[in-house]
Amino acid sequence: MAAVINGRQPELRTYLDTLLRDRERLAAATYLDAWARTEATPSEEEIKRTRTLIRRVGTDLDGLTDNEREQITEATRTLRKTRAVSLGMPGVRPPEPDLRLERDA
Template identity: 85%
Template sequence: MPELRTYLDTLLRDRERLAAATDLDAWARSETPPPDGEIKRIRTLIRRVETDLGGLTDDEREQIKDATRTLRKTRAVSLGMPGIRPPEPDLWLERDA
């Protein structure tokens, strides 16, 4: 739920920033805001999850909290994948002739 709420807040904030921007071309103002359908889907999903959570027992809610904690821990783990380094500069190109 926190991630869904954060995503919804980001969509709404982006939409408001674009609406308030005064230096945008008309095409940018009409093409770049988050789609209303996406905002509606996220709001519907949040309401649905809240309703479903409301019908659970305390034990079921605790199981969901435990599963969520486990997922967050595994997401935070680094897999040790190597990063991509930027290419080293070609020093020959930087010398004066």
């Protein structure tokens, strides 16, 4: 089976890992004011909802037939390919520095 079935929602797990890492990093940041730390720290509710969603999706996947799992795997593969397509949007580069030497006469 593909990663979505075997790996159990890798994007959700990555998101949860990011929330937990951010929470720990912000707790250790002694240079932040308390209000800034509070505003930037992921809420316990968000972490709990993400964990619940991961468990729920895993349980739902366990109840699927092999055919249904294959359909989900194919749909996920297609979605990931679509997301990877570049739209060719131009990037914005910083201005080039002026490297001319200024000399006094």
